Amino acid sequence: MKSNSWKELRKIDHEVYLLKHVSSLLGWDQETYMPSRGIEERAEQISLLETLIHEKITSEAMKEALEGAKEKPEIEEETGKESLFKPLTPVHRAAFLREWDRRVERARKIPKNLVSRLSYATSVGQAKWAQAKKEASFNLFKPYLEEILILTRELAAALEFKDSPYDPLLDEYEPGMKCAILTPLFEQLRKDLAPMLKEIIATSNVDDTCLYLPFPKEAQHAFGERILNAIGFPWERARLDVSVHPFTSTLGRDDVRITTRYNPTYFPTAIFGIIHEAGHGLYDLGFGDDIRGTILAEGVSLGIHESQSRFWENCIGRHRAFWTYWFPILKNEYLPALEQVPFDTFLKSINRVRPSLIRVEADEVTYPLHILLRYKLEKALIEDTLSLSDLPAAWNDGMEELIGIRPSHDGEGVLQDIHWSMGSFGYFPTYALGTLYAAQFFSSLLKQYPLVLREVEQGKFGTVVQWLKENVHVHGKVFPAEELCRKVSGSSLDSNYFLQYVREKYLH
């Protein structure tokens, strides 16, 4: 055991932290400003950065430092005044070691050549998927997906598992989550949501042509910026740009960037997109000072991350209280054509619930059902209980059963999402978890601040922002998702909060 283990560990930790942000800049720039032909070398640059990060995590220096630090969890005397790094508190030290342990262990289990084979297969796979989607032909994509699937099963085996090979994949995105928890949670959700859904759809019909009014890009952007200003989006630490697929990216502890896209004849895309990404952005901007610059300054899981975007987009951004303030501003200053539209029509339009084929266009009620289907299918694929030949039919049957409509071709069915072509098995559930966490957290906020929606009605978000920051953001990765959920809401993740939220909003 070296005497300077902690110093070394903090150094590698900070280097990995910096390199991840550099890698994020490469990705952000690729989606926003990079000239088109830059893509080839950009892919090489990103791949090299990922390799450098992987090498640091799996290095002998890291292993020794981590082992040394674990034997000697006191830190202050080693880093001290001369160190670049502030000493961690005991709670943070434990979380820091737990998190590094997990990462080093995972990284060391994955054979290097599997990483490069997967990287190659998914790189080819994405191109083939795009082509197959365009031609609405699953068979074009099938052999490439087969290859990705074989390698992903290999990955699951390398990562080791007890119950299902899906568990270690899920764990990558949602640390601590397992099928044994997820399956009953989702099953309960399905069972309770199905009957409610029928009733909601029956009462939810509305003429929503007001959403399709021509609305110039520049005006949409100005309105979006105005909302961001009201939320307190800190421009000196953040940006809003345009990209084909909206995303949030963290490029530095004081540098978080969100993107959106503008559809000049369907403004909800941009407006709710901006509010959604701002939710992600505020999370990454809110990590506590005492963990900034370390591995702990990250979202605890993708599900919790998604809870922040959905909290803002749906619980706040589609709430009557929100538009009580913003609807008059929207129609008076940005979209005069709304003048003729009654407030209630507008509100019903942005909250219209109906069965739809495409996940990313789904409303907040049917959305989780799209995820349930994907979870069931991808779990079966990984467990090898569903063959790829049967996948398209299983998809279509599942859609009919869960949501009540059937795709007419693979392009609007099994081929709609990019995730499998990227090898991202285990990712989809985090979207639904985000929805569930968001509703559970929203319920806690309302319990704690019963009058908070009065503020929202006045265009004020201070209480909401501060509550999320104090209860969720500052903690970063310090508490596992399950523990964080209990701290915030007093109970474990429970789909009843979401069901109650839906009931109150749509069936009151």
Place this chain on the structure above:
Amino acid sequence: MKSNSWKELRKIDHEVYLLKHVSSLLGWDQETYMPSRGIEERAEQISLLETLIHEKITSEAMKEALEGAKEKPEIEEETGKESLFKPLTPVHRAAFLREWDRRVERARKIPKNLVSRLSYATSVGQAKWAQAKKEASFNLFKPYLEEILILTRELAAALEFKDSPYDPLLDEYEPGMKCAILTPLFEQLRKDLAPMLKEIIATSNVDDTCLYLPFPKEAQHAFGERILNAIGFPWERARLDVSVHPFTSTLGRDDVRITTRYNPTYFPTAIFGIIHEAGHGLYDLGFGDDIRGTILAEGVSLGIHESQSRFWENCIGRHRAFWTYWFPILKNEYLPALEQVPFDTFLKSINRVRPSLIRVEADEVTYPLHILLRYKLEKALIEDTLSLSDLPAAWNDGMEELIGIRPSHDGEGVLQDIHWSMGSFGYFPTYALGTLYAAQFFSSLLKQYPLVLREVEQGKFGTVVQWLKENVHVHGKVFPAEELCRKVSGSSLDSNYFLQYVREKYLH
């Protein structure tokens, strides 16, 4: 000697190549889009990238690979078909080894702690310089410059030298150049230019108020883009953005970005700035396919790089032939207020020669004299034959002697440039070398294509672009500057080409 030396060398070479581009992206983003508070971590990110590059260059793996490759200059059988990299031709192999030898040797000579001490001193130095410049007080900056100077002399000693400690510093920016060549070259230039300058200034007076006409940013940008289009600036591989200090940056083999700034009441800043940076940009976009992705795909020296920007800005962009085509377009489509201005007045205005205090605002004739002063002074500082206490007076005396005017305070005198605060001693001469190379290359072009300016008069740049590409750009770093100059022009660098250019343009 390992058997796979070449393979290893090519791999490290390519990784360094990629990491340099990543570092360029970090710098480009910092100057263009980064939110203001991102700067602190960005500095850490850039510093880490520079460390990683330095570690790769000075690694034992690199040393062994380079030694092995030098003993065994055949390459094909080792890289072959399976290699990621195309085999180099024998000429390129020799250049590749020469270049890496030079870099590894330099990098290994510099003690690591000197790098970090210099980095710290210049980081503080730049802040102090900015403050001192604002307050026009050299004494505020003096102790920090003293420290930088001491460390820079240490650097020169570490790099070793025969004649002057200035030589190894100059060599960093202009490989192969030495005071023994530069001093007589500059002395000749001074001697011959001085009497011509008096005559030119006497005849160069013109009412240049047309340059100060209000010209909205957007219109300036559109006009600049139009010129770039005519030059064939390849937007699929390039960008134009805005920054406080214009620059060109290469972020990938197909990703070169230039910036400019817009002054709404003095358009030459943006227009000639864009043409200038486009010259740099075309160089980096024009490296031959057979050297792309290697260390050879870089400008051979800063002097040659600057020759490309000055060739475009001055030899072409300020030429009567250029504006014969563009003046009517400018006044008819972009700046109607020019209607009343005779063509000759406009042309004389953009070529007006007069003594001025600030280098970056100087005309093309007096510009080299600004450099001659800086060369003389910084060389004396490094050689310790001029004390810092005497520097401001030496500056003012030199200005009076060379250019005929005297600064009234340090802000417009010795404190005007950032370079010394960055520790960039040896950089200034490359600006004057660029001017000289540009005139010499322009003379070759006219000799080879006597009618090329007729094309320029018609807004066509195909011959100019192609000639520069074939004669300069494709070669990258394959030939040293001196050899390249002889290849392009048939003779070594000679200030008579510039003197002749000035004589013909201004004293015909």
